[in-house]
Amino acid sequence: MSSGGRSDATPEERDVRACLSTIVTSLEEDGEAFFTQCRRLWSEPDDDAGSDDDVSGSPVLTSHQKRPRQEREGREQWPTAVSEPEVLSLGVPAAVLDVSFSSAAEYRFSCAETTLQVDGFVVIPADDDTVGVAEVRAALLASPHVQPDLVPQRWVDNAYRHLVWKLAGYERRFPAWAGGGCLTAEQLVRQLRYRYDRELDGCQRPALRRITEADDSAAKTLVLCLAEVTTSPESVSLVVTDGWYSVRAQPDAALQRLARLGLVRPGMKLAVHGAELVGQQRACSPLEASAELCLRFSTNSCRRARWDARLGYHSNPVPFASCLRAVLPDGGSVARLDVAIARVYPLLYFDKEEGKTVFRAARLxxxxxxxxxxxxxxxxxxxxxxxxxxxxxxxxxxxxxxxxxxxxxxxxxxxxxxxxxxxxxxxxxxxxxxxxxxxxxxxxxxxxxxxxxxxxxxxxxxxxxxxxxxxxQQPDDRPAAPLLKIRVAGMDGEPASGAIFTLWRPTEELRAFLSEGRAVSLCGVTAAGKRWVG
Known part of the structure; x- marks a missing residue:
């Protein structure tokens, strides 16, 4: 774009330049400011194991949209980090502090009674007066209220792990009301009975099971909880859960960087849109999935969810809006971007000649x-x-x-x-x-x-x-591909970041619609890195 001091500029050009000088800045920031922005967007308080027992619900995606969905005793406020001595002083057992998603399946409850009867279940402790997954499985299958043929293999082990991890997270984050009384054998058996009645007997399948069984789409808006985050110099491994089942996640470069910075931690809830199930072709239960099965999503289509957001499908499956300043250059596609069109450049044509990229104007x-x-x-x-x-x-x-x-x-x-x-x-x-x-x-x-x-x-x-x-057999002379470049500006009311939006092969109707000054929502936009503007 030419200099703003040219004397023969038209009034329209001067207005556009004035608008750009005030609301459009470069999308590319220096490295320190970039990581500062990432920390501000990703460093809100989070719960250590924020699973939910709801198959579906209406999560609150940001901290200012709604109040918590349910008034619970002592849980209206955000969970805060509590020191280990204070947690122990409030009655939380020391063994609960060491429970993680990977170790939850081996957790055992102490039981001084000879039998434990809860909701028609009779749990017989082991010889060392403890109750683990084997004793709970035997009690479930022996109950007169349960049909053993409905219980898949490894279903009890999977539910036991998720319930222990969730209840341990409640005790660590809310020791004042849950300390010593939440992660108990009685509570676990009650919730296991609820899961059996809901999923197996009532046929209400959770989100990840419907996705892996190819009965629903992973592209709709989902709220998932990070169960495991494993970082190494070579790679980053993530495991996400809907509170009922868990699958591996395939992070992109931006999410790997955030994980290494400590901004992505276990227990954090994420709202994602446009996810894709990769690594396996046939439909199957999550318990039968191969090790290659994983959920792939982009960081730009992922946002922090509230600590009390219900896991599973969001009640509104459409893409959630993102602001331009929050787009990461290597964060992949953006589910939806709300921007204002600041300038529409003339149509260009992309071609390759002798291995070189060439851009031409319409006349040429x-x-x-x-x-x-x-x-x-x-x-x-x-x-x-x-x-x-x-x-x-x-x-x-x-x-x-x-x-x-x-x-x-x-x-x-x-x-x-x-x-x-x-x-x-x-x-x-x-x-x-x-x-x-x-x-x-x-x-x-x-x-x-x-x-x-x-x-x-x-x-x-x-x-x-x-x-x-x-x-x-003759070489094919492919026509040059038309492309339209548009400078867009943010609409969030703060000093905006500018970006160049490239639209390939636009139709005449679309070109007529994209006029300067119009506010638009762009879906499926992919960030292509950053370039410094001289």
């Missing part, structure tokens, strides 16, 4: 296309003439056959000819073809003409087939 592209079309037509004509010449010579050789002496035909012999092919052969072999043609009747002349027409049609079909075959 019209000149190039006209020259290319003329050269293409000349090349096609030469190719068609070559095919006709080759097939014509081959056809003449076939018709000639072995040389035979010319002969004469009497009127009687000509009168016996009953097909066009016989008449054609007779004329070709005659010493005087004109005399033979003069002896033909009107009907024979029609047969001869029809035979000639069929020969011409067959010859033309052979020429066209050979022409198409040779044309397919």
């Amino acid at each position: 592209e019209r000149r190039r296309a006209a020259g290319a079309e003329a050269r293409r037509q000349a090349r096609l004509e030469r190719l068609y003439a070559e095919v006709e010449r080759d097939l014509g010579a081959a056809g003449a050789g076939d018709d000639a056959g072995p040389k035979r002496a010319r002969r004469t035909f009497s009127r009687a012999m000509v009168g016996q000819l009953t097909s066009g092919q016989e008449i054609y052969q007779c004329i070709s072999a005659a010493a005087d073809p004109g005399s033979v043609e003069s002896l033909l009747t009107d009907h024979q002349k029609l047969l001869a003409a029809e035979h000639q027409r069929q020969r011409r049609d067959e010859q033309r079909q052979r020429v066209e087939a050979e022409f198409r075959a040779r044309l397919a």
Whole structure:
């Protein structure tokens, strides 16, 4: 764009420049400011294990949209970090502090009673007066309220792990009201019975199970909880859960960087849109999924969810809006971006010549296309003439056959000819073809003409087939791809970040719609890195 001090600028151009000078800044920031922004966006308080027992619900995506969905005793405020001595002083057992998602399946409850009866379940402790997953599984399958055939293999182990991890997180984050009374064998059995009644007996499947069984889409808005975050210099591994089942997640470069910075931690809830299930083709239960199965989503289509947001599908599956300043250059696609159009640049055409990328204006592209079309037509004509010449010579050789002496035909012999092919052969072999043609009747002349027409049609079909075959072997001259560049600005009321939006192959209707000053929502936009503007 030219300098703003040019004296011959129109009033419209001066207005655009004034607008850009006040609301449009570069999307690219220096490294320190970039990481500061990431920390501010990702460092809100989070719960250590914020699972939920709801199959679906309406999560609150930001801290200012709604109040917590339910007034619980002592839980209206955000959970805060409590020191270990204070947690222990409020009655939380020391073993609860060491419970993680990976170790929750091995957790055992102390039980001084000979039997534990909860909601029709009779749990018999082991010889060391403890209760683990084996004792809970035996109690569930032996209960008269449970049909063992409905319980899949490893279902109890999976539910036991998720429940222990969730209840331990409640005790650590809310020790004042949950300390010592939440992670108990009685509570676990009650919630296990609830899960059996809801999922297996009531056939209400949670989100991740519906996705892996190919009965629902992973692209809709989901609220998931980070169960495991494992970082190493080479890679970052994530495990996400909907509170019922868990799958591995495939983080992009931006999410890996945030995890190494400590901004992505276990227990954090994320709202994601446009996720994709990769690594396995066939539909199956999450308990039967292979190790390659994982959920892939982009950081730009991912946001922090409230600590008390319900896990699973969001009640509104449409993409949630993002602001331009929150887009990470290596964060992948953006579910939805609300921006204002500050400038629409002239249409350009993208092409490659001798391995180099070339951008042309519309006038230059019209000149190039006209020259290319003329050269293409000349090349096609030469190719068609070559095919006709080759097939014509081959056809003449076939018709000639072995040389035979010319002969004469009497009127009687000509009168016996009953097909066009016989008449054609007779004329070709005659010493005087004109005399033979003069002896033909009107009907024979029609047969001869029809035979000639069929020969011409067959010859033309052979020429066209050979022409198409040779044309397919010729290098394809692909037309240049039109693209439209648009400068957009943020709409969040703060000093905006500017970005160049590239739209490939825009239609005339879309070009007419994208006018300067219009506010638009862009869906499925992909961030292509950052470039410094001089």
